[in-house]
Amino acid sequence: xxxxxxxxxxxxxxxxxxxxxxxxxxxxxxxxxxxxxxxxxxxxxxxxxxxxxxxxxxxxxxxxxxxxxxxxxxxxxxxxxxxxxxxxxxxxxxxxxxxxxxxxxxxxxxxxxxxxxxxxxxxxxxxxxxxxxxxxxxxxxxxxxxxxxxxxxxxxxxxxxxxxxxxxxxxxxxxxxxxxxxxxxxxxxxxxxxxxxx
Numbered sequence: 001x002x003x004x005x006x007x008x009x010x011x012x013x014x015x016x017x018x019x020x021x022x023x024x025x026x027x028x029x030x031x032x033x034x035x036x037x038x039x040x041x042x043x044x045x046x047x048x049x050x051x052x053x054x055x056x057x058x059x060x061x062x063x064x065x066x067x068x069x070x071x072x073x074x075x076x077x078x079x080x081x082x083x084x085x086x087x088x089x090x091x092x093x094x095x096x097x098x099x100x101x102x103x104x105x106x107x108x109x110x111x112x113x114x115x116x117x118x119x120x121x122x123x124x125x126x127x128x129x130x131x132x133x134x135x136x137x138x139x140x141x142x143x144x145x146x147x148x149x150x151x152x153x154x155x156x157x158x159x160x161x162x163x164x165x166x167x168x169x170x171x172x173x174x175x176x177x178x179x180x181x182x183x184x185x186x187x188x189x190x191x192x193x194x195x196x197x198x
Contacts, residue, residue, distance in 0.1 A: 074128035
């Protein structure tokens with residue numbers, strides 16, 4: 001569906017003489033529109049799940065943490081837009097479930113352990129490359145540093161918030177943990193692909 005809509009929008013841009021009929025330019029615009037539509041759909045789905053479950057604020061916090069880190073760290077990428085949307089929704093639901101469990105324990109040490117684990121994974125493995133968007137070697141270190149810095153800042157905020165708003169401190173840590181799980185999953189998928197191709 002996303003691909004079909006992107007094809008029509010890109011075709012409209014060609015017909016309106018906004019872009020040329022060059023096939024490479026067409027593909028480039030089409031892919032960009034696909035990514036934009038998929039991202040918008042992901043955000044709408046997460047906010048909808050948050051609204052339906054009475055966790056709208058949690059959905060906003062999840063997106064505010066997940067999107068910037070993931071932009072620099074990369075991680076698991078599904079092979080279709082449907083799977084991407086599905087996995088993103090499942091990730092959010094899993095964060096909410098873990099968040100409910102952590103609220104029971106209310107331990108700053110547990111949050112610290114989760115944050116340190118997540119930071120270690122992000123620092124060691126990121127950025128994970130997407131096959132459709134290869135990362136030039138000279139940009140890898142910059143992306144890694146940005147992912148580490150944002151994650152470290154969120155970890156610090158998580159621990160501070162634990163003292164005042166336990167609920168949201170736990171949510172930040174759960175989201176970081178989910179990002180690190182997706183990074184590990186992305187690394188495993190990347191390794192399997194390499195083994196399959198060799």
